[in-house]
Amino acid sequence: MQAKNINVHYTEIQHYFKMAISVDCVIFGFDDDELKVLLIKSDLNEFKGQWSLLGDIVRPEEELDEAAYRILKSRTGLDQVYMEQVHTFGAVHRHPAGRVITVAYYSLVNIEQNILRKHSNELQWHAVKDVKDMAFDHQDILLSCYERLKHKVIEQPVGFNLLPKKFSLRELQNLYEAILDVKLDRRNFRKKFLSMDLLVDLNEDEKDVKHRPARLYKFNFEKFDQRKRRYFGIGF
Amino acid sequence: MQAKNINVHYTEIQHYFKMAISVDCVIFGFDDDELKVLLIKSDLNEFKGQWSLLGDIVRPEEELDEAAYRILKSRTGLDQVYMEQVHTFGAVHRHPAGRVITVAYYSLVNIEQNILRKHSNELQWHAVKDVKDMAFDHQDILLSCYERLKHKVIEQPVGFNLLPKKFSLRELQNLYEAILDVKLDRRNFRKKFLSMDLLVDLNEDEKDVKHRPARLYKFNFEKFDQRKRRYFGIGF
DNA sequence: ACAAAAGTGTTGGTGCTACACCCATGG
DNA sequence: CCATGGGTGTAGCACCAACACTTTTGT
Numbered sequence: 001m002q003a004k005n006i007n008v009h010y011t012e013i014q015h016y017f018k019m020a021i022s023v024d025c026v027i028f029g030f031d032d033d034e035l036k037v038l039l040i041k042s043d044l045n046e047f048k049g050q051w052s053l054l055g056d057i058v059r060p061e062e063e064l065d066e067a068a069y070r071i072l073k074s075r076t077g078l079d080q081v082y083m084e085q086v087h088t089f090g091a092v093h094r095h096p097a098g099r100v101i102t103v104a105y106y107s108l109v110n111i112e113q114n115i116l117r118k119h120s121n122e123l124q125w126h127a128v129k130d131v132k133d134m135a136f137d138h139q140d141i142l143l144s145c146y147e148r149l150k151h152k153v154i155e156q157p158v159g160f161n162l163l164p165k166k167f168s169l170r171e172l173q174n175l176y177e178a179i180l181d182v183k184l185d186r187r188n189f190r191k192k193f194l195s196m197d198l199l200v201d202l203n204e205d206e207k208d209v210k211h212r213p214a215r216l217y218k219f220n221f222e223k224f225d226q227r228k229r230r231y232f233g234i235g236f
Numbered sequence: 237m238q239a240k241n242i243n244v245h246y247t248e249i250q251h252y253f254k255m256a257i258s259v260d261c262v263i264f265g266f267d268d269d270e271l272k273v274l275l276i277k278s279d280l281n282e283f284k285g286q287w288s289l290l291g292d293i294v295r296p297e298e299e300l301d302e303a304a305y306r307i308l309k310s311r312t313g314l315d316q317v318y319m320e321q322v323h324t325f326g327a328v329h330r331h332p333a334g335r336v337i338t339v340a341y342y343s344l345v346n347i348e349q350n351i352l353r354k355h356s357n358e359l360q361w362h363a364v365k366d367v368k369d370m371a372f373d374h375q376d377i378l379l380s381c382y383e384r385l386k387h388k389v390i391e392q393p394v395g396f397n398l399l400p401k402k403f404s405l406r407e408l409q410n411l412y413e414a415i416l417d418v419k420l421d422r423r424n425f426r427k428k429f430l431s432m433d434l435l436v437d438l439n440e441d442e443k444d445v446k447h448r449p450a451r452l453y454k455f456n457f458e459k460f461d462q463r464k465r466r467y468f469g470i471g472f
Numbered sequence: 473a474c475a476a477a478a479g480t481g482t483t484g485g486t487g488c489t490a491c492a493c494c495c496a497t498g499g
Numbered sequence: 500c501c502a503t504g505g506g507t508g509t510a511g512c513a514c515c516a517a518c519a520c521t522t523t524t525g526t
Contacts, residue, residue, distance in 0.1 A: 019255060019256065019257050019294075019296070020255065021255050021257070021326070021337055058255075058326070058337075060255075060335060061328055062328070063326060063327060063328060064324065064326035064337070085323060085324065087321060088300065088321065088324045088339050090257070090294070090299060090300035090339070091299060092297055092298070092299060099296060101257055101294075101300070101337075103324050103326070153470075154469070154470045154471065154472075155471060155472050156472055157472055168478090169478090169479095170477080170478075176470065185516070185517075185518085186478090186479090187479085187480070187481080187517095187518085188515075188516065188517085190479080190480085191480095191481095191515095192470065192514095192515090196472075209477090209524085209525085210475095210476080210477095210524085210525055210526075211475075211476040211477045211478080211523085211524060211525065212476075212477055212478050212479090212522075212523040212524045212525085213477095213478085213523085213524070213525095214477080214478060214479090215478085215479090224472075233390070233487095233488075234389075234390045234412065234428065235390060235391060236390075236391050236392055236393055236432075236460075404505090405505090405506095406504080406505075421489075421490070421491085422505090422506090423490095423491085423506085423507070423508080424488075424489065424490085426506080426507085427488095427507095427508095428487090428488090431487095445497085445498085445503095445504090446497085446498055446499075446502095446503075446504095447496085447497060447498065447502075447503040447504045447505080448495075448496040448497045448498085448503075448504060448505050448506085449496085449497070449498095449504095449505085450504080450505060450506090451505085451506090469514090469515075
Protein backbone atom coordinates (compact mmCIF):
# COMPACT_ATOMS: atom_id res chain seq x y z
CA MET A 1 0.00 0.00 0.00
CA GLN A 2 1.32 3.31 -1.02
CA ALA A 3 1.40 5.85 1.76
CA LYS A 4 -0.61 8.97 1.18
CA ASN A 5 1.49 12.05 1.00
CA ILE A 6 0.40 15.32 2.46
CA ASN A 7 2.28 17.18 -0.15
CA VAL A 8 0.23 15.50 -2.83
CA HIS A 9 -3.24 14.66 -1.54
CA TYR A 10 -4.00 17.65 0.56
CA THR A 11 -7.71 17.68 -0.06
CA GLU A 12 -7.90 14.78 2.34
CA ILE A 13 -6.05 16.19 5.26
CA GLN A 14 -8.93 17.83 7.08
CA HIS A 15 -9.36 14.51 8.79
CA TYR A 16 -5.99 14.88 10.40
CA PHE A 17 -6.46 18.30 11.90
CA LYS A 18 -6.92 16.91 15.34
CA MET A 19 -3.68 17.58 17.06
CA ALA A 20 -2.42 20.47 19.08
CA ILE A 21 1.03 21.96 19.04
CA SER A 22 2.65 23.45 22.05
CA VAL A 23 6.04 24.86 22.84
CA ASP A 24 7.94 24.21 26.05
CA CYS A 25 10.69 26.50 27.23
CA VAL A 26 13.69 25.39 29.17
CA ILE A 27 14.83 28.68 30.63
CA PHE A 28 18.34 28.40 31.97
CA GLY A 29 19.95 30.77 34.40
CA PHE A 30 23.20 30.78 36.33
CA ASP A 31 23.34 31.67 39.98
CA ASP A 32 25.27 30.64 43.02
CA ASP A 33 27.73 28.83 40.73
CA GLU A 34 25.01 26.50 39.58
CA LEU A 35 23.04 26.07 36.39
CA LYS A 36 19.39 26.71 37.14
CA VAL A 37 16.15 26.15 35.30
CA LEU A 38 12.91 28.04 35.75
CA LEU A 39 9.98 25.76 36.60
CA ILE A 40 6.33 26.17 37.44
CA LYS A 41 4.21 24.02 39.68
CA SER A 42 1.73 21.95 37.74
CA ASP A 43 -1.86 22.02 38.92
CA LEU A 44 -3.14 19.24 36.75
CA ASN A 45 -4.57 16.44 38.81
CA GLU A 46 -2.37 13.97 37.01
CA PHE A 47 0.74 15.83 38.05
CA LYS A 48 -0.30 17.53 41.26
CA GLY A 49 2.64 19.07 43.03
CA GLN A 50 5.16 18.18 40.36
CA TRP A 51 7.21 20.78 38.56
CA SER A 52 6.90 21.46 34.88
CA LEU A 53 8.46 23.57 32.19
CA LEU A 54 6.87 26.77 31.01
CA GLY A 55 4.82 25.98 27.97
CA ASP A 56 1.74 26.87 26.07
CA ILE A 57 -0.28 26.03 23.01
CA VAL A 58 0.83 27.59 19.76
CA ARG A 59 -1.89 29.90 18.54
CA PRO A 60 -3.41 29.39 15.12
CA GLU A 61 -1.65 32.32 13.49
CA GLU A 62 1.53 32.27 15.52
CA GLU A 63 4.99 31.14 14.49
CA LEU A 64 6.71 28.59 16.69
CA ASP A 65 9.53 30.91 17.66
CA GLU A 66 7.04 33.64 18.43
CA ALA A 67 5.13 31.36 20.75
CA ALA A 68 8.27 30.40 22.61
CA TYR A 69 9.27 34.00 22.91
CA ARG A 70 5.85 35.01 24.12
CA ILE A 71 6.06 32.51 26.96
CA LEU A 72 9.54 33.57 27.91
CA LYS A 73 8.63 37.22 27.91
CA SER A 74 5.39 36.81 29.80
CA ARG A 75 7.18 34.92 32.56
CA THR A 76 10.43 36.73 32.88
CA GLY A 77 9.72 40.13 31.39
CA LEU A 78 12.92 39.75 29.42
CA ASP A 79 13.52 40.60 25.81
CA GLN A 80 16.57 40.11 23.59
CA VAL A 81 17.23 36.68 24.93
CA TYR A 82 19.20 33.87 23.37
CA MET A 83 16.84 31.09 22.34
CA GLU A 84 17.24 27.94 20.32
CA GLN A 85 14.87 25.24 19.14
CA VAL A 86 16.06 21.82 20.21
CA HIS A 87 13.73 18.93 19.56
CA THR A 88 10.11 18.02 19.06
CA PHE A 89 8.44 15.51 21.32
CA GLY A 90 5.41 13.70 20.03
CA ALA A 91 4.80 10.55 22.05
CA VAL A 92 1.17 9.67 21.55
CA HIS A 93 0.09 9.83 25.16
CA ARG A 94 2.53 12.36 26.47
CA HIS A 95 -0.27 14.76 27.40
CA PRO A 96 -3.46 13.66 29.16
CA ALA A 97 -5.61 16.10 27.19
CA GLY A 98 -5.04 14.50 23.83
CA ARG A 99 -2.44 14.42 21.14
CA VAL A 100 -0.26 17.36 21.95
CA ILE A 101 3.04 17.57 20.19
CA THR A 102 5.51 19.92 21.75
CA VAL A 103 8.47 21.78 20.36
CA ALA A 104 11.20 22.28 22.94
CA TYR A 105 13.27 25.44 23.15
CA TYR A 106 15.91 26.49 25.57
CA SER A 107 16.92 30.00 26.39
CA LEU A 108 19.68 31.60 28.39
CA VAL A 109 18.93 34.47 30.70
CA ASN A 110 20.83 36.44 33.25
CA ILE A 111 19.11 35.65 36.52
CA GLU A 112 20.31 38.80 38.26
CA GLN A 113 18.55 41.18 35.93
CA ASN A 114 15.51 39.01 35.80
CA ILE A 115 12.65 39.98 38.05
CA LEU A 116 10.01 37.30 37.87
CA ARG A 117 6.59 38.67 37.04
CA LYS A 118 4.77 36.88 39.78
CA HIS A 119 7.05 36.42 42.72
CA SER A 120 5.12 33.41 43.85
CA ASN A 121 6.31 30.02 44.88
CA GLU A 122 4.52 28.64 41.82
CA LEU A 123 7.47 29.78 39.75
CA GLN A 124 10.96 28.96 40.96
CA TRP A 125 14.54 28.49 39.91
CA HIS A 126 15.85 24.96 40.46
CA ALA A 127 19.36 23.61 40.18
CA VAL A 128 19.34 21.54 37.02
CA LYS A 129 21.18 18.64 38.57
CA ASP A 130 18.67 18.37 41.42
CA VAL A 131 15.50 18.38 39.35
CA LYS A 132 13.59 15.14 39.25
CA ASP A 133 10.03 13.81 39.09
CA MET A 134 8.87 16.39 36.62
CA ALA A 135 5.39 16.43 35.11
CA PHE A 136 4.69 15.04 31.64
CA ASP A 137 7.83 14.07 29.76
CA HIS A 138 9.46 17.26 30.90
CA GLN A 139 12.40 15.49 32.44
CA ASP A 140 13.32 14.18 28.99
CA ILE A 141 12.84 17.60 27.48
CA LEU A 142 15.01 19.22 30.10
CA LEU A 143 17.68 16.62 29.57
CA SER A 144 17.75 17.03 25.82
CA CYS A 145 18.02 20.79 26.17
CA TYR A 146 20.76 20.46 28.73
CA GLU A 147 22.70 18.12 26.46
CA ARG A 148 22.30 20.56 23.62
CA LEU A 149 23.51 23.38 25.78
CA LYS A 150 26.57 21.43 26.88
CA HIS A 151 27.41 20.84 23.29
CA LYS A 152 26.72 24.36 22.15
CA VAL A 153 28.65 26.06 24.89
CA ILE A 154 31.94 24.53 23.81
CA GLU A 155 31.62 25.51 20.20
CA GLN A 156 29.85 28.85 20.33
CA PRO A 157 30.11 31.73 22.79
CA VAL A 158 26.56 31.43 24.09
CA GLY A 159 27.49 31.06 27.74
CA PHE A 160 27.92 34.79 28.10
CA ASN A 161 24.15 35.18 27.91
CA LEU A 162 23.98 33.64 31.35
CA LEU A 163 26.34 36.18 32.88
CA PRO A 164 26.04 39.88 33.59
CA LYS A 165 27.57 42.11 30.92
CA LYS A 166 30.59 42.56 33.15
CA PHE A 167 32.08 39.44 34.59
CA SER A 168 35.32 38.11 35.99
CA LEU A 169 37.25 35.21 34.56
CA ARG A 170 36.48 33.31 37.70
CA GLU A 171 32.75 33.64 37.09
CA LEU A 172 33.24 32.57 33.50
CA GLN A 173 35.16 29.52 34.60
CA ASN A 174 32.56 28.64 37.21
CA LEU A 175 29.95 28.85 34.48
CA TYR A 176 31.76 26.40 32.25
CA GLU A 177 32.48 24.08 35.14
CA ALA A 178 28.82 24.10 36.15
CA ILE A 179 27.45 23.50 32.68
CA LEU A 180 29.95 20.87 31.66
CA ASP A 181 30.20 19.34 35.10
CA VAL A 182 33.99 19.26 35.03
CA LYS A 183 36.87 20.86 36.88
CA LEU A 184 39.14 23.04 34.77
CA ASP A 185 42.64 24.29 35.41
CA ARG A 186 42.53 27.99 36.19
CA ARG A 187 45.71 28.97 34.39
CA ASN A 188 44.85 27.06 31.26
CA PHE A 189 41.36 28.45 31.26
CA ARG A 190 42.58 32.05 31.46
CA LYS A 191 45.23 31.47 28.86
CA LYS A 192 42.66 30.01 26.52
CA PHE A 193 40.19 32.85 26.80
CA LEU A 194 42.71 35.64 26.88
CA SER A 195 44.56 34.27 23.86
CA MET A 196 41.32 34.17 21.86
CA ASP A 197 41.46 37.93 22.17
CA LEU A 198 37.69 38.25 22.39
CA LEU A 199 37.44 39.49 25.96
CA VAL A 200 37.58 43.21 26.49
CA ASP A 201 39.41 44.32 29.62
CA LEU A 202 37.15 46.91 31.21
CA ASN A 203 39.84 48.39 33.45
CA GLU A 204 37.52 47.87 36.31
CA ASP A 205 37.50 45.56 39.31
CA GLU A 206 34.90 43.67 41.29
CA LYS A 207 33.45 45.50 44.27
CA ASP A 208 32.09 44.40 47.63
CA VAL A 209 34.02 41.21 47.64
CA LYS A 210 35.87 40.09 50.73
CA HIS A 211 39.16 39.24 49.13
CA ARG A 212 41.29 40.53 46.29
CA PRO A 213 38.87 41.80 43.63
CA ALA A 214 39.06 40.33 40.15
CA ARG A 215 39.35 42.18 36.90
CA LEU A 216 36.11 42.57 34.92
CA TYR A 217 35.67 41.81 31.23
CA LYS A 218 33.01 41.83 28.58
CA PHE A 219 32.75 39.68 25.52
CA ASN A 220 33.41 41.22 22.13
CA PHE A 221 30.57 39.81 20.05
CA GLU A 222 31.29 42.06 17.07
CA LYS A 223 34.83 40.81 16.75
CA PHE A 224 33.66 37.24 17.05
CA ASP A 225 31.10 37.68 14.29
CA GLN A 226 33.66 39.14 11.92
CA ARG A 227 36.15 36.39 12.41
CA LYS A 228 35.98 33.63 9.83
CA ARG A 229 35.49 30.21 11.26
CA ARG A 230 38.38 27.80 10.82
CA TYR A 231 37.79 24.35 9.41
CA PHE A 232 36.89 22.04 12.22
CA GLY A 233 38.77 18.78 11.74
CA ILE A 234 37.16 15.40 11.96
CA GLY A 235 37.27 14.35 15.56
CA PHE A 236 35.60 11.35 17.06
CA MET B 237 -2.71 39.63 30.47
CA GLN B 238 -1.45 36.33 31.70
CA ALA B 239 -0.88 33.77 28.97
CA LYS B 240 -2.89 30.62 29.22
CA ASN B 241 -0.79 27.56 29.75
CA ILE B 242 -1.61 24.27 28.15
CA ASN B 243 -0.09 22.44 31.02
CA VAL B 244 -2.55 24.09 33.34
CA HIS B 245 -5.80 24.90 31.57
CA TYR B 246 -6.21 21.93 29.35
CA THR B 247 -9.95 21.84 29.43
CA GLU B 248 -9.82 24.73 27.03
CA ILE B 249 -7.55 23.36 24.41
CA GLN B 250 -10.10 21.68 22.17
CA HIS B 251 -10.30 24.98 20.39
CA TYR B 252 -6.71 24.64 19.33
CA PHE B 253 -6.90 21.20 17.79
CA LYS B 254 -6.86 22.58 14.30
CA MET B 255 -3.38 21.96 13.08
CA ALA B 256 -1.81 19.09 11.27
CA ILE B 257 1.62 17.65 11.84
CA SER B 258 3.70 16.18 9.11
CA VAL B 259 7.18 14.80 8.86
CA ASP B 260 9.54 15.48 5.97
CA CYS B 261 12.46 13.23 5.24
CA VAL B 262 15.72 14.38 3.78
CA ILE B 263 17.12 11.11 2.53
CA PHE B 264 20.79 11.43 1.75
CA GLY B 265 22.79 9.07 -0.39
CA PHE B 266 26.30 9.10 -1.80
CA ASP B 267 27.01 8.20 -5.38
CA ASP B 268 29.39 9.25 -8.08
CA ASP B 269 31.43 11.10 -5.44
CA GLU B 270 28.53 13.40 -4.74
CA LEU B 271 26.10 13.80 -1.90
CA LYS B 272 22.60 13.13 -3.19
CA VAL B 273 19.12 13.63 -1.88
CA LEU B 274 16.00 11.72 -2.83
CA LEU B 275 13.21 13.96 -4.12
CA ILE B 276 9.75 13.50 -5.53
CA LYS B 277 7.96 15.63 -8.06
CA SER B 278 5.18 17.65 -6.50
CA ASP B 279 1.82 17.51 -8.21
CA LEU B 280 0.17 20.27 -6.27
CA ASN B 281 -0.97 23.05 -8.54
CA GLU B 282 0.90 25.56 -6.44
CA PHE B 283 4.17 23.75 -7.00
CA LYS B 284 3.62 22.02 -10.33
CA GLY B 285 6.83 20.53 -11.63
CA GLN B 286 8.91 21.45 -8.60
CA TRP B 287 10.70 18.89 -6.50
CA SER B 288 9.84 18.21 -2.91
CA LEU B 289 10.99 16.12 -0.01
CA LEU B 290 9.28 12.91 0.93
CA GLY B 291 6.79 13.67 3.62
CA ASP B 292 3.45 12.74 5.02
CA ILE B 293 0.98 13.56 7.72
CA VAL B 294 1.59 12.02 11.12
CA ARG B 295 -1.27 9.67 11.90
CA PRO B 296 -3.29 10.16 15.05
CA GLU B 297 -1.75 7.24 16.93
CA GLU B 298 1.69 7.36 15.41
CA GLU B 299 4.94 8.51 16.97
CA LEU B 300 6.95 11.09 15.05
CA ASP B 301 9.90 8.80 14.53
CA GLU B 302 7.58 6.05 13.39
CA ALA B 303 6.04 8.30 10.81
CA ALA B 304 9.41 9.30 9.45
CA TYR B 305 10.49 5.70 9.33
CA ARG B 306 7.31 4.66 7.59
CA ILE B 307 7.93 7.16 4.81
CA LEU B 308 11.52 6.15 4.43
CA LYS B 309 10.67 2.49 4.28
CA SER B 310 7.76 2.84 1.92
CA ARG B 311 9.91 4.77 -0.54
CA THR B 312 13.21 2.98 -0.35
CA GLY B 313 12.33 -0.42 1.01
CA LEU B 314 15.18 0.00 3.46
CA ASP B 315 15.21 -0.81 7.12
CA GLN B 316 17.86 -0.28 9.79
CA VAL B 317 18.69 3.14 8.55
CA TYR B 318 20.37 5.97 10.38
CA MET B 319 17.85 8.72 11.04
CA GLU B 320 17.89 11.88 13.09
CA GLN B 321 15.35 14.55 13.87
CA VAL B 322 16.64 17.98 12.99
CA HIS B 323 14.21 20.84 13.27
CA THR B 324 10.53 21.69 13.21
CA PHE B 325 9.20 24.18 10.71
CA GLY B 326 5.99 25.95 11.53
CA ALA B 327 5.67 29.09 9.44
CA VAL B 328 1.99 29.94 9.37
CA HIS B 329 1.47 29.77 5.63
CA ARG B 330 4.11 27.26 4.72
CA HIS B 331 1.51 24.82 3.38
CA PRO B 332 -1.37 25.88 1.15
CA ALA B 333 -3.77 23.43 2.76
CA GLY B 334 -3.74 25.04 6.16
CA ARG B 335 -1.59 25.14 9.25
CA VAL B 336 0.73 22.21 8.76
CA ILE B 337 3.72 22.06 11.01
CA THR B 338 6.43 19.74 9.85
CA VAL B 339 9.16 17.92 11.68
CA ALA B 340 12.26 17.45 9.54
CA TYR B 341 14.38 14.32 9.66
CA TYR B 342 17.37 13.30 7.68
CA SER B 343 18.54 9.81 7.03
CA LEU B 344 21.59 8.25 5.50
CA VAL B 345 21.23 5.36 3.11
CA ASN B 346 23.53 3.41 0.90
CA ILE B 347 22.35 4.17 -2.61
CA GLU B 348 23.82 1.03 -4.14
CA GLN B 349 21.73 -1.38 -2.11
CA ASN B 350 18.69 0.78 -2.46
CA ILE B 351 16.22 -0.23 -5.14
CA LEU B 352 13.57 2.44 -5.38
CA ARG B 353 10.08 1.04 -5.10
CA LYS B 354 8.68 2.82 -8.08
CA HIS B 355 11.36 3.23 -10.64
CA SER B 356 9.59 6.25 -12.05
CA ASN B 357 10.91 9.64 -12.87
CA GLU B 358 8.66 10.99 -10.13
CA LEU B 359 11.27 9.91 -7.63
CA GLN B 360 14.89 10.76 -8.28
CA TRP B 361 18.27 11.29 -6.69
CA HIS B 362 19.60 14.82 -7.02
CA ALA B 363 23.02 16.23 -6.24
CA VAL B 364 22.47 18.30 -3.11
CA LYS B 365 24.48 21.21 -4.37
CA ASP B 366 22.45 21.46 -7.57
CA VAL B 367 19.00 21.41 -6.02
CA LYS B 368 17.04 24.62 -6.21
CA ASP B 369 13.49 25.91 -6.60
CA MET B 370 11.97 23.31 -4.35
CA ALA B 371 8.33 23.22 -3.39
CA PHE B 372 7.06 24.59 -0.06
CA ASP B 373 9.87 25.61 2.28
CA HIS B 374 11.71 22.44 1.41
CA GLN B 375 14.81 24.26 0.33
CA ASP B 376 15.18 25.58 3.87
CA ILE B 377 14.52 22.16 5.30
CA LEU B 378 17.09 20.57 3.04
CA LEU B 379 19.62 23.21 3.98
CA SER B 380 19.11 22.80 7.69
CA CYS B 381 19.48 19.04 7.41
CA TYR B 382 22.58 19.41 5.30
CA GLU B 383 24.12 21.77 7.83
CA ARG B 384 23.31 19.34 10.59
CA LEU B 385 24.88 16.52 8.64
CA LYS B 386 28.06 18.51 8.04
CA HIS B 387 28.32 19.11 11.71
CA LYS B 388 27.50 15.58 12.73
CA VAL B 389 29.84 13.89 10.34
CA ILE B 390 32.90 15.47 11.90
CA GLU B 391 32.04 14.48 15.41
CA GLN B 392 30.35 11.14 15.03
CA PRO B 393 31.02 8.27 12.65
CA VAL B 394 27.72 8.51 10.81
CA GLY B 395 29.19 8.89 7.35
CA PHE B 396 29.72 5.15 7.08
CA ASN B 397 25.98 4.73 6.70
CA LEU B 398 26.31 6.26 3.25
CA LEU B 399 28.91 3.74 2.13
CA PRO B 400 28.78 0.01 1.40
CA LYS B 401 29.89 -2.19 4.28
CA LYS B 402 33.23 -2.61 2.56
CA PHE B 403 34.89 0.53 1.36
CA SER B 404 38.30 1.89 0.48
CA LEU B 405 39.96 4.81 2.16
CA ARG B 406 39.65 6.70 -1.08
CA GLU B 407 35.86 6.32 -1.03
CA LEU B 408 35.79 7.42 2.58
CA GLN B 409 37.81 10.48 1.79
CA ASN B 410 35.64 11.34 -1.20
CA LEU B 411 32.64 11.10 1.08
CA TYR B 412 34.07 13.58 3.56
CA GLU B 413 35.20 15.90 0.82
CA ALA B 414 31.75 15.84 -0.77
CA ILE B 415 29.85 16.44 2.45
CA LEU B 416 32.13 19.10 3.85
CA ASP B 417 32.90 20.62 0.47
CA VAL B 418 36.61 20.75 1.14
CA LYS B 419 39.78 19.19 -0.24
CA LEU B 420 41.72 17.02 2.19
CA ASP B 421 45.29 15.79 2.10
CA ARG B 422 45.35 12.10 1.32
CA ARG B 423 48.21 11.13 3.62
CA ASN B 424 46.86 13.04 6.56
CA PHE B 425 43.42 11.62 6.02
CA ARG B 426 44.70 8.05 6.03
CA LYS B 427 46.91 8.65 9.01
CA LYS B 428 44.00 10.11 10.92
CA PHE B 429 41.62 7.26 10.27
CA LEU B 430 44.14 4.48 10.60
CA SER B 431 45.48 5.89 13.85
CA MET B 432 41.98 5.96 15.33
CA ASP B 433 42.19 2.21 15.08
CA LEU B 434 38.52 1.84 14.27
CA LEU B 435 38.83 0.59 10.72
CA VAL B 436 39.09 -3.15 10.23
CA ASP B 437 41.39 -4.24 7.44
CA LEU B 438 39.42 -6.86 5.54
CA ASN B 439 42.46 -8.33 3.75
CA GLU B 440 40.62 -7.83 0.56
CA ASP B 441 41.04 -5.54 -2.42
CA GLU B 442 38.76 -3.68 -4.76
CA LYS B 443 37.78 -5.51 -7.93
CA ASP B 444 36.93 -4.45 -11.46
CA VAL B 445 38.86 -1.26 -11.18
CA LYS B 446 41.14 -0.14 -13.98
CA HIS B 447 44.16 0.69 -11.86
CA ARG B 448 45.82 -0.56 -8.73
CA PRO B 449 43.03 -1.84 -6.49
CA ALA B 450 42.64 -0.32 -3.05
CA ARG B 451 42.43 -2.12 0.24
CA LEU B 452 38.94 -2.55 1.68
CA TYR B 453 37.92 -1.80 5.26
CA LYS B 454 34.89 -1.83 7.44
CA PHE B 455 34.13 0.34 10.42
CA ASN B 456 34.27 -1.18 13.88
CA PHE B 457 31.12 0.21 15.47
CA GLU B 458 31.38 -2.02 18.55
CA LYS B 459 34.83 -0.73 19.40
CA PHE B 460 33.68 2.82 18.91
CA ASP B 461 30.72 2.37 21.22
CA GLN B 462 32.89 0.94 23.98
CA ARG B 463 35.42 3.71 23.85
CA LYS B 464 34.85 6.47 26.34
CA ARG B 465 34.55 9.88 24.82
CA ARG B 466 37.36 12.27 25.63
CA TYR B 467 36.54 15.70 26.97
CA PHE B 468 36.03 18.03 24.05
CA GLY B 469 37.79 21.30 24.85
CA ILE B 470 36.19 24.67 24.40
CA GLY B 471 36.85 25.74 20.86
CA PHE B 472 35.35 28.69 19.07
C1' DA C 473 49.18 38.51 60.33
C1' DC C 474 45.98 35.76 58.28
C1' DA C 475 42.51 34.12 54.99
C1' DA C 476 40.92 33.99 50.45
C1' DA C 477 41.06 34.25 45.94
C1' DA C 478 43.66 36.65 41.85
C1' DG C 479 47.16 36.39 38.87
C1' DT C 480 51.14 34.37 36.33
C1' DG C 481 55.03 30.65 32.83
C1' DT C 482 57.20 26.65 31.53
C1' DT C 483 57.62 22.06 29.88
C1' DG C 484 56.44 17.88 27.48
C1' DG C 485 53.41 15.55 24.65
C1' DT C 486 50.04 15.13 21.12
C1' DG C 487 48.03 16.11 16.93
C1' DC C 488 47.68 18.94 12.78
C1' DT C 489 49.56 20.66 8.31
C1' DA C 490 52.35 20.70 4.44
C1' DC C 491 54.73 18.33 1.25
C1' DA C 492 56.91 14.36 -3.02
C1' DC C 493 58.05 10.02 -4.40
C1' DC C 494 57.64 5.03 -5.46
C1' DC C 495 54.33 1.04 -6.21
C1' DA C 496 50.81 -2.06 -8.15
C1' DT C 497 47.61 -2.96 -11.55
C1' DG C 498 45.14 -2.81 -16.11
C1' DG C 499 45.31 -1.80 -20.70
C1' DC D 500 55.56 1.16 -21.11
C1' DC D 501 52.07 4.18 -19.90
C1' DA D 502 48.24 5.91 -17.21
C1' DT D 503 45.87 5.83 -13.03
C1' DG D 504 45.33 6.01 -8.59
C1' DG D 505 47.35 3.45 -4.10
C1' DG D 506 50.36 3.74 -0.54
C1' DT D 507 53.95 5.83 2.49
C1' DG D 508 57.16 9.43 6.30
C1' DT D 509 58.99 13.50 8.21
C1' DA D 510 59.56 18.07 10.11
C1' DG D 511 57.63 22.29 12.05
C1' DC D 512 54.07 24.26 14.48
C1' DA D 513 50.08 24.95 17.42
C1' DC D 514 47.56 23.56 21.07
C1' DC D 515 46.77 21.17 25.37
C1' DA D 516 47.57 19.35 30.07
C1' DA D 517 50.04 19.38 34.15
C1' DC D 518 51.85 21.82 37.65
C1' DA D 519 53.19 25.92 42.41
C1' DC D 520 54.21 30.18 43.92
C1' DT D 521 53.55 35.25 44.56
C1' DT D 522 50.26 39.22 44.91
C1' DT D 523 46.39 41.81 46.41
C1' DT D 524 42.73 42.85 49.25
C1' DG D 525 39.62 42.61 53.44
C1' DT D 526 39.25 41.45 58.15
